[in-house]
Amino acid sequence: MSIDLTTDYLGLTLPSPIMASSSPVTGALDQLVAAVEAGAGAVVLPSIFEEEVEAEEMAHHAGLEFGSGVFGEAADGYLPEPVGYEPSINRQMKHLAAAVEAVDVPVIGSLNGVSDGGWIRYATKLVDAGAAAIELNLYRMTADAHETGSEVEAGYLSLVEAVRAAVEVPLAVKIGPWFSSVPSMARRFSEAGADGLVLFNRFYQPDLDLETLGVAPNLILSDPSEARQVMRWIAVLHPTFKGSLAATSGVHGWEDATKLLLAGADVMMMASALLQRGPGHIKDVTDGLVAWLEERGYDSANQARGSVSHANAADPSGYERANYIRTLHSWSS
Numbered sequence: 074m075s076i077d078l079t080t081d082y083l084g085l086t087l088p089s090p091i092m093a094s095s096s097p098v099t100g101a102l103d104q105l106v107a108a109v110e111a112g113a114g115a116v117v118l119p120s121i122f123e124e125e126v127e128a129e130e131m132a133h134h135a136g137l138e139f140g141s142g143v144f145g146e147a148a149d150g151y152l153p154e155p156v157g158y159e160p161s162i163n164r165q166m167k168h169l170a171a172a173v174e175a176v177d178v179p180v181i182g183s184l185n186g187v188s189d190g191g192w193i194r195y196a197t198k199l200v201d202a203g204a205a206a207i208e209l210n211l212y213r214m215t216a217d218a219h220e221t222g223s224e225v226e227a228g229y230l231s232l233v234e235a236v237r238a239a240v241e242v243p244l245a246v247k248i249g250p251w252f253s254s255v256p257s258m259a260r261r262f263s264e265a266g267a268d269g270l271v272l273f274n275r276f277y278q279p280d281l282d283l284e285t286l287g288v289a290p291n292l293i294l295s296d297p298s299e300a301r302q303v304m305r306w307i308a309v310l311h312p313t314f315k316g317s318l319a320a321t322s323g324v325h326g327w328e329d330a331t332k333l334l335l336a337g338a339d340v341m342m343m344a345s346a347l348l349q350r351g352p353g354h355i356k357d358v359t360d361g362l363v364a365w366l367e368e369r370g371y372d373s374a375n376q377a378r379g380s381v382s383h384a385n386a387a388d389p390s391g392y393e394r395a396n397y398i399r400t401l402h403s404w405s406s
Contacts, residue, residue, distance in 0.1 A: 076363045077373035083243035083268045087114035094342035095183045108352035109176040112359040120183040123191035166202040179205035193239045206243040230265045237266025247271035269317030294345035299323030304336045311337025312384035327361020337379035
């Protein structure tokens with residue numbers, strides 16, 4: 074391969090800018106290894122969800138202690154400690170340690186917490202298990218009409234500061250696109266201690282079951298059109314953001330990866346495409362990217378990175394309001 078794909082992400086040296094993002098693919102050791110063998114420059118493990126870990130532990134202890142303090146014959150509960158029981162958090166830490174041992178690229182832990190103590194506690198566990206970096210997966214659904222946007226933003230920044238103070242490994246913050254000013258929040262996340270941003274978190278929307286009238290989950294995988302929003306903000310942030318920029322959501326083919334690299338992404342993360350086509354698809358995407366760079370006379374991914382960002386595009390207004398007007402006028406039946 075004549076193109077140098079070496080990439081810096083969060084201060085880590087990666088052999089390629091194509092990454093396997095957090096998904097069931099990286100949750101299975103054999104598929105994770107296959108992704109790296111296909112050319113993934115790094116992998117992000119499935120997120121630890123604090124409320125799931127805590128709920129499992131509480132249910133386990135509640136079952137063991139049933140009757141304790143109520144019935145004399147069950148002073149310590151009716152049931153003995155089960156043989157072979159292993160909490161899910163322990164299994165996740167073992168998976169992380171096994172992944173670190175199995176591959177020679179950075180293994181990044183992902184965390185989705187709900188309390189300040191939880192963010193710090195599980196971030197520390199990830200570091201102790203060998204994570205090269207941590208991705209803070211921010212997802213908070215605000216339903217309180219009295220909580221302002223400024224308060225939500227302040228809470229995000231506070232937790233980044235808290236985790237930054239607790240661990241020394243690089244921190245990436247995975248965010249959604251719905252801030253009033255994405256560039257301002259990007260700057261503030263950097264000042265709070267984030268080494269990079271992952272754009273964008275894909276928030277899954279609920280559905281209604283018309284038979285049960287219940288709120289039901291409905292997983293829909295991404296499609297390439299979703300990469301456009303990511304590309305716009307990567308291009309806008311690239312000239313000024315003091316940190317790494319990772320593109321995720323909608324990266325399916327080599328064309329998507331190439332556009333995002335040109336916009337300024339340091340790495341391009343894949344999840345849905347790997348679930349649909351398997352971890353070996355990373356090789357197809359990498360080969361396509363390399364072929365395009367060779368055809369255009371580039372020597373490396375770094376040389377191409379950001380060459381069509383907001384600062385370098387022949388018409389920067391295409392990333393701004395003008396694009397909205399032109400797009401409307403471009404429709405033809």
